[in-house]
Amino acid sequence: MRILGVDPGLTRCGLGVIDAAHVSRPGLVAVDVVRTPADASVDVRLGELADRFEVWLDDHRPDVVAIERVFARSDVSTIMGTAQASGLTMGLAARRGIPVSMHTPSEVKKAISGNGRADKKQMTHMVTRILRLETAPRPADAADALALAICHLWRGAGGGASTPGAAKDVLARRAAGRQGAGLTRAQEQWAQALRTGRR
Amino acid sequence: MRILGVDPGLTRCGLGVIDAAHVSRPGLVAVDVVRTPADASVDVRLGELADRFEVWLDDHRPDVVAIERVFARSDVSTIMGTAQASGLTMGLAARRGIPVSMHTPSEVKKAISGNGRADKKQMTHMVTRILRLETAPRPADAADALALAICHLWRGAGGGASTPGAAKDVLARRAAGRQGAGLTRAQEQWAQALRTGRR
Numbered sequence: 425m426r427i428l429g430v431d432p433g434l435t436r437c438g439l440g441v442i443d444a445a446h447v448s449r450p451g452l453v454a455v456d457v458v459r460t461p462a463d464a465s466v467d468v469r470l471g472e473l474a475d476r477f478e479v480w481l482d483d484h485r486p487d488v489v490a491i492e493r494v495f496a497r498s499d500v501s502t503i504m505g506t507a508q509a510s511g512l513t514m515g516l517a518a519r520r521g522i523p524v525s526m527h528t529p530s531e532v533k534k535a536i537s538g539n540g541r542a543d544k545k546q547m548t549h550m551v552t553r554i555l556r557l558e559t560a561p562r563p564a565d566a567a568d569a570l571a572l573a574i575c576h577l578w579r580g581a582g583g584g585a586s587t588p589g590a591a592k593d594v595l596a597r598r599a600a601g602r603q604g605a606g607l608t609r610a611q612e613q614w615a616q617a618l619r620t621g622r623r
Numbered sequence: 624m625r626i627l628g629v630d631p632g633l634t635r636c637g638l639g640v641i642d643a644a645h646v647s648r649p650g651l652v653a654v655d656v657v658r659t660p661a662d663a664s665v666d667v668r669l670g671e672l673a674d675r676f677e678v679w680l681d682d683h684r685p686d687v688v689a690i691e692r693v694f695a696r697s698d699v700s701t702i703m704g705t706a707q708a709s710g711l712t713m714g715l716a717a718r719r720g721i722p723v724s725m726h727t728p729s730e731v732k733k734a735i736s737g738n739g740r741a742d743k744k745q746m747t748h749m750v751t752r753i754l755r756l757e758t759a760p761r762p763a764d765a766a767d768a769l770a771l772a773i774c775h776l777w778r779g780a781g782g783g784a785s786t787p788g789a790a791k792d793v794l795a796r797r798a799a800g801r802q803g804a805g806l807t808r809a810q811e812q813w814a815q816a817l818r819t820g821r822r
Contacts (some may be wrong), residue, residue, distance in 0.1 A: 466725075504706055510710070514666040
C-alpha cells in the first residue's frame with residue numbers, strides 16, 4: 425500500500441509518500457514541501473498548489489491520501505487558508521477515485537509517539553526513526569506529512585477505532601520479537617525511540 | 624465579458640453565469656445549484672463538486688469567476704465546508720488562468736440592492752429584476768450566485784474601490800436616461816426595483 429500524507433497549507437503544504445509492504449516497516453518514497461508565494465492572491469496560490477499536487481498524484485499513484493483534519497481554533501482567519509488547501513487537495517484526490525482519510529493532529533501524534541500532545545521536535549524524531557532516515561525531514565511540515573501517512577497505515581481509515589493504540593501494539597510485537605528472533609538495528613532504534621517519545 | 628458567480632457550499636453550491644456586453648444591462652446565461660449528497664464523505668462530495676464545476680468552466684468559458692469571500696463567524700464548523708468548496712473552485716479556476724475575484728456578502732448586497740443588510744427575499748427580487756427574468760431563480764443559492772456575478776460586474780475585481788456605489792451610479796444614469804430618450808420597460812422595472820430595495 426502506498427500512502428500520500430498531506431499537511432495542508434497555502435504558505436507550506438507538506439507532502440510525504442510512504443510504501444508499506446509491511447505494516448510495521450514503512451519506507452520513505454518521497455517527501456517535500458510545496459510553497460506558494462505569500463504575495464500572490466489566494467486563488468493563484470491555490471491554482472499552483474493544485475498543479476503541484478496533481479503532479480504528485482501522477483508521479484506516485486497513491487492508494488490512499490491521508491489529510492490532516494482541520495479543526496476549529498480560536499482565530500478563524502488562521503485556518504481559512506488551511507481549510508481551502510485541504511478542500512482543494514481532497515477534491516482532486518477524490519475525483520480520481522482515491523480514498524481520502526482524515527486524521528486530527530492529536531490522533532497523528534498519538535499514533536506516532538504514543539502521546540497526543542507530542543511536540544514538533546518529538547514528532548520529527550519519531551518519523552525519522554520509524555522510516556529509518558539518516559537525516560530528519562525538514563521543515564516540520566514535511567515530517568508532519570509523513571506522520572499523517574504513517575498514522576493512516578497504523579490507525580486505518582475513518583478514525584481507526586478498529587486499531588486503537590496501533591503504535592503500542594507494534595512496539596509490543598517488536599519487544600516480543602526481540603525476545604525471540606531479535607530486532608534489526610533499525611527496529612531497535614525505533615523501539616528505543618518509541619520509549620523515548622513516551623517519557 | 625462573461626462572469627461566473629459561485630456561492631460556495633457542499634450541500635448546495637450556487638453557480639450563475641451572466642453576459643455583460645453592456646455593463647448596465649447584464650443578461651442571464653445559465654444558473655443552477657450543484658448539490659452533493661449529505662450522507663457522502665466530504666472528500667467524495669468535493670470530488671463531485673470539482674467535476675461539476677469544471678463542466679461549467681468548459682461549457683461557459685467565463686472571463687472571470689466571482690466567489691463569495693468566506694468570513695469568520697462564531698461557529699467555525701459551519702463554515703468549514705464552505706471554505707473547502709471555495710478553495711476547490713478557486714484553485715480549479717485559477718489553474719486555468721481565469722481571474723478570480725472575491726466579494727463579501729455585504730459587498731454583494733450593497734452593490735445589488737444599495738443595502739448591505741438586504742435579506743434573501745430582497746436580493747432575489749433585485750436579481751430577478753436586473754436580469755429581466757420572468758421567474759425568480761430558486762433556491763436562494765442560485766440567486767446568490769447571480770448576485771455575485773452582477774456585483775463583480777459593477778464593483779470590479781479586488782473590492783471595487785474604483786467603482787463605489789456602482790448600482791447607484793447606474794440608477795442615476797438610468798434616471799437621467801428616462802428624462803431623455805426614456806427607459807425600456809425592463810429598465811423601468813429595474814429602476815423601480817432599486818428604489819423598492821432601498822426602502
